Amino acid sequence: MALATIAGTQVHVDDEGFLTEYDEWTEGLAQVLAAQIAIELTEPHWKAIHFLREDFKQHGETATIRRITTVGGIPTKDLFTLFPKQPAKKMAYIAGLPKPRGCV
Amino acid sequence: MKRLVILGGGTAGTMAANRLRRRLDPGDWKISVVDKSEIHYYQPGHLFVPFGIYRPQDVVKPRRRFIPDGVDLIFGEIAQVVPAENRVLLTDGQELPYDYLIIATGTSPRPDQTPGMAETEWRKSVHEFYTLEGATALGERLADWDGGRMLVQIVDMPIKCPVAPLEFTFLADAFFAERGIRDRVDLTLVTPLEGAFTKPIASKHLGSILGERGVRIEGDFVVERIDPDRKTVVSYDGREIPFDLLVTVPLHMGADYLAASGLGDELNYVPVDKCTLLSKAYANIFAIGDASDIPTSKAGSVAHFSLELFEDNFVSHVRGRAMTRPFDGHANCFIESGHGKGLLIDFNYDTEPLPGKYPLPGIGPFSLLRETEANHWGKMMFRWVYWNLLLPGKPMPLEPLMSMAGKEVEVLP
Numbered sequence: 092m093a094l095a096t097i098a099g100t101q102v103h104v105d106d107e108g109f110l111t112e113y114d115e116w117t118e119g120l121a122q123v124l125a126a127q128i129a130i131e132l133t134e135p136h137w138k139a140i141h142f143l144r145e146d147f148k149q150h151g152e153t154a155t156i157r158r159i160t161t162v163g164g165i166p167t168k169d170l171f172t173l174f175p176k177q178p179a180k181k182m183a184y185i186a187g188l189p190k191p192r193g194c195v
Numbered sequence: 196m197k198r199l200v201i202l203g204g205g206t207a208g209t210m211a212a213n214r215l216r217r218r219l220d221p222g223d224w225k226i227s228v229v230d231k232s233e234i235h236y237y238q239p240g241h242l243f244v245p246f247g248i249y250r251p252q253d254v255v256k257p258r259r260r261f262i263p264d265g266v267d268l269i270f271g272e273i274a275q276v277v278p279a280e281n282r283v284l285l286t287d288g289q290e291l292p293y294d295y296l297i298i299a300t301g302t303s304p305r306p307d308q309t310p311g312m313a314e315t316e317w318r319k320s321v322h323e324f325y326t327l328e329g330a331t332a333l334g335e336r337l338a339d340w341d342g343g344r345m346l347v348q349i350v351d352m353p354i355k356c357p358v359a360p361l362e363f364t365f366l367a368d369a370f371f372a373e374r375g376i377r378d379r380v381d382l383t384l385v386t387p388l389e390g391a392f393t394k395p396i397a398s399k400h401l402g403s404i405l406g407e408r409g410v411r412i413e414g415d416f417v418v419e420r421i422d423p424d425r426k427t428v429v430s431y432d433g434r435e436i437p438f439d440l441l442v443t444v445p446l447h448m449g450a451d452y453l454a455a456s457g458l459g460d461e462l463n464y465v466p467v468d469k470c471t472l473l474s475k476a477y478a479n480i481f482a483i484g485d486a487s488d489i490p491t492s493k494a495g496s497v498a499h500f501s502l503e504l505f506e507d508n509f510v511s512h513v514r515g516r517a518m519t520r521p522f523d524g525h526a527n528c529f530i531e532s533g534h535g536k537g538l539l540i541d542f543n544y545d546t547e548p549l550p551g552k553y554p555l556p557g558i559g560p561f562s563l564l565r566e567t568e569a570n571h572w573g574k575m576m577f578r579w580v581y582w583n584l585l586l587p588g589k590p591m592p593l594e595p596l597m598s599m600a601g602k603e604v605e606v607l608p
Contacts, residue, residue, distance in 0.1 A: 150466075152490070156417065157351060161461040168419070171431040177389075177415055192393075192490060 116187030200293040204230035207484025207498040208299030213588040227267040244330035276456040298482040304445040311421035342379030343439030369533030394547035464488040470521035491524035503595040529574035537570035543597040556601030
């Protein structure tokens with residue numbers, strides 16, 4: 092765990108830059124985090140990010156792509172368009188949540 | 196008379212029946228086990244069937260033989276659990292009321308969940324080895340296959356025995372080498388993970404062994420569909436990989452009756468407390484073995500280690516006492532790597548697989564994350580251990596909780 096300064100705010104991050112404190116996240120921070128991985132947040136992006144935030148609050152785990160699709164109602168194909176290549180990882184990064192566990 | 200109903204008589208359900216029958220007074224407790232099949236499969240053995248190392252008859256025994264006296268074994272298909280009424284409904288109309296329910300119906304491969312998979316090429320050029328039927332069909336295909344492009348492909352995690360696809364790949368490499376056709380086989384592991392395995396240190400070790408064997412890894416590949424006409428797997432991000440022989444690990448899901456009962460998550464796994472296995476929704480329902488959503492491997496070793504603790508916790512819980520033996524997610528998996536060798540990994544919720552010795556620190560006889568012949572023999576001996584010690588719930592010289600003793604802590608660069 093380390094401290095990083097993002098958009099003028101001090102936040103706790105892990106060694107890959109994922110936020111480690113749920114409550115340190117803000118929407119403004121999300122825009123900066125998204126820009127760092129070349130994503131500009133639009134309405135459909137926010138829908139996914141908000142689902143992830145809400146689901147984590149309830150279940151304490153970062154939702155998998157399958158869960159975002161079946162429970163959050165966003166088609167997997169769309170997630171790959173919105174967050175190209177590694178959607179699960181990129182969404183977690185922007186939403187300030189732990190990297191989804193690869194499963195074990 | 197209290198009624199305990201155990202759904203599923205596989206590895207976890209059978210162990211629970213044996214252990215709890217000894218712990219619960221037969222005068223006070225009636226125990227029933229429900230399963231749809233009269234056959235108990237030694238599932239770790241399915242991996243060996245395609246290569247002719249085990250024959251199909253080597254991995255099956257009658258289920259009844261492992262259910263103890265004093266436990267009622269009911270053969271039937273579960274339609275639904277009605278948790279609000281403490282009843283289980285079977286498809287033949289039987290009703291089983293319970294005071295406590297243990298869900299142990301595991302997880303199953305679901306080829307129907309990927310478009311194009313279980314269609315015209317199913318069991319022809321598209322195979323799986325998780326079921327005995329599939330492993331047998333693949334064995335018949337491999338017996339006269341003379342090479343080409345072979346993919347070992349994982350649809351999504353979690354899967355039963357997450358090291359099995361790697362073991363299959365190692366064994367396939369050795370099988371083709373021994374038949375003198377390895378140079379004619381283009382072998383690729385296609386995975387939704389970034390690399391060979393989920394945890395960084397094990398992924399590095401296993402990935403380098405794959406590399407030495409000339410196996411390519413296509414990572415971050417989330418399959419959208421299989422095109423049986425063009426014999427191609429297609430990912431959501433538009434990649435296409437052609438195959439002559441596809442060995443897929445289909446999406447795994449818990450039993451469908453759990454969805455119908457409102458007890459499952461999006462993959463029909465039962466949300467439980469990861470330390471006690473008690474349902475998050477109902478105080479008289481537990482889920483054990485692969486059926487729960489605990490964040491560790493879906494593996495027989497996990498069922499075994501967790502049940503040693505669960506047995507005490509269950510008895511405390513039904514007597515109204517606190518459950519004092521929390522499970523740590525301990526998993527322990529032999530990884531067969533071909534040519535008479537194997538690896539072993541040992542880990543839990545918090546500690547990833549590390550190199551070292553197991554179970555005796557510094558001595559072994561097994562080596563963690565290293566290929567040795569002793570590990571291979573451990574794997575081959577395990578079938579006897581499974582039938583004779585594990586299922587009956589007899590003592591084994593292994594601690595249920597993971598230990599750091601014997602592990603080498605290395606720092607990743």
